[in-house]
Amino acid sequence: MSNAVLALQDVSRHYRGKGGLLRKGDTLRAVDGVDVTLAPGETLGIVGESGSGKSTLGRLAAGIEPPSAGNVTFKGKPYAPIGSSAWRRQRRDVQVVFQNPSQALDPRLSIADQIRGAMEAHRLDTGKSGAGSLDALLARVGLEGLGRRYPHQLSGGQLQRAVIARALSLSPDVIVCDEAVSALDVSVQAQILNLLQDLQAEFSVAYLFISHDLGVVRHVSHRIAVMQHGRIVEAGPAGDVFASPRNSYTKALIAALPAASPSARRARDAKRRLDFAKV
Ligand SMILES: Nc1ncnc2c1ncn2[C@@H]1O[C@H](COP(=O)(O)OP(=O)(O)OP(=O)(O)O)[C@@H](O)[C@H]1O
Numbered sequence: 292m293s294n295a296v297l298a299l300q301d302v303s304r305h306y307r308g309k310g311g312l313l314r315k316g317d318t319l320r321a322v323d324g325v326d327v328t329l330a331p332g333e334t335l336g337i338v339g340e341s342g343s344g345k346s347t348l349g350r351l352a353a354g355i356e357p358p359s360a361g362n363v364t365f366k367g368k369p370y371a372p373i374g375s376s377a378w379r380r381q382r383r384d385v386q387v388v389f390q391n392p393s394q395a396l397d398p399r400l401s402i403a404d405q406i407r408g409a410m411e412a413h414r415l416d417t418g419k420s421g422a423g424s425l426d427a428l429l430a431r432v433g434l435e436g437l438g439r440r441y442p443h444q445l446s447g448g449q450l451q452r453a454v455i456a457r458a459l460s461l462s463p464d465v466i467v468c469d470e471a472v473s474a475l476d477v478s479v480q481a482q483i484l485n486l487l488q489d490l491q492a493e494f495s496v497a498y499l500f501i502s503h504d505l506g507v508v509r510h511v512s513h514r515i516a517v518m519q520h521g522r523i524v525e526a527g528p529a530g531d532v533f534a535s536p537r538n539s540y541t542k543a544l545i546a547a548l549p550a551a552s553p554s555a556r557r558a559r560d561a562k563r564r565l566d567f568a569k570v
């Protein structure tokens with residue numbers, strides 16, 4: 292895809308064993324010859340079981356880890372060497388949101404100060420975040436009037452909103468979301484997913500949306516790539532992958548879905564209540 296904002300071409304990441312679980316000299320192919328493109332403003336969902344290489348792929352895509360082989364390009368150019376000033380600029384354009392927001396935030400700083408700090412680090416005018424003023428940005432993510440709070444004074448969902456606001460304040464082209472809602476209650480998950488979708492519509496940011504939860508990925512993704520043992524075993528428009536999975540591993544993931552997906556769980560529980568009422 293020529294207009295891709297992010298492209299991975301035949302990218303691999305291998306880890307060498309240093310003893311322990313992975314024996315010395317053994318090579319683990321965490322990501323193994325993967326091709327992925329992300330168009331501006333689209334959401335590509337990455338699913339797969341634990342250990343299939345999703346987070347490694349996310350770090351490669353975000354440029355915070357170099358590939359062992361293959362090319363990662365952002366807006367058509369390879370990432371600059373890690374630590375260089377050009378690389379720091381690219382760090383601004385590709386943000387990452389991880390599972391645990393309390394670890395991503397500094398407990399000693401108010402939410403507003405952390406966002407200001409991130410903007411200052413990138414020499415941005417703190418009066419003008421991606422969404423206008425800092426207050427406007429906080430309001431936009433549902434944290435109106437909470438900028439002076441410290442992380443311990445916010446709920447898990449509010450903390451993730453703060454992390455999203457900080458990412459957004461840098462006007463990124465891409466946000467890599469690695470299990471961004473996995474630690475949250477189901478009802479809060481839905482709110483954050485809706486927020487991410489609204490922000491995408493407004494700011495046309497692209498998401499590489501990584502989750503082990505197929506139900507969550509289905510909710511937000513335009514396209515889906517399924518990973519197994521470091522490879523992409525199936526990819527396509529989200530509707531197609533769910534309606535007619537071609538790969539047996541994908542079929543198994545989807546078959547396991549009723550227990551994992553919030554919406555399917557609600558449907559199942561509602562049906563159970565109905566069945567119970569009939570007795
Ligand atoms: N820095 C590292 N050094 C050595 N091995 C690693 C490293 N990072 C990841 N791995 C290994 O690479 C494989 C893929 O890990 P990765 O974290 O990418 O999987 P994942 O799909 O994100 O799993 P999960 O769903 O549990 O988060 C695993 O076998 C993991 O142990």
Ligand SMILES: [Mg+2]
Nearest residue numbers: 345346347469
């Ligand atoms: Mg992971």
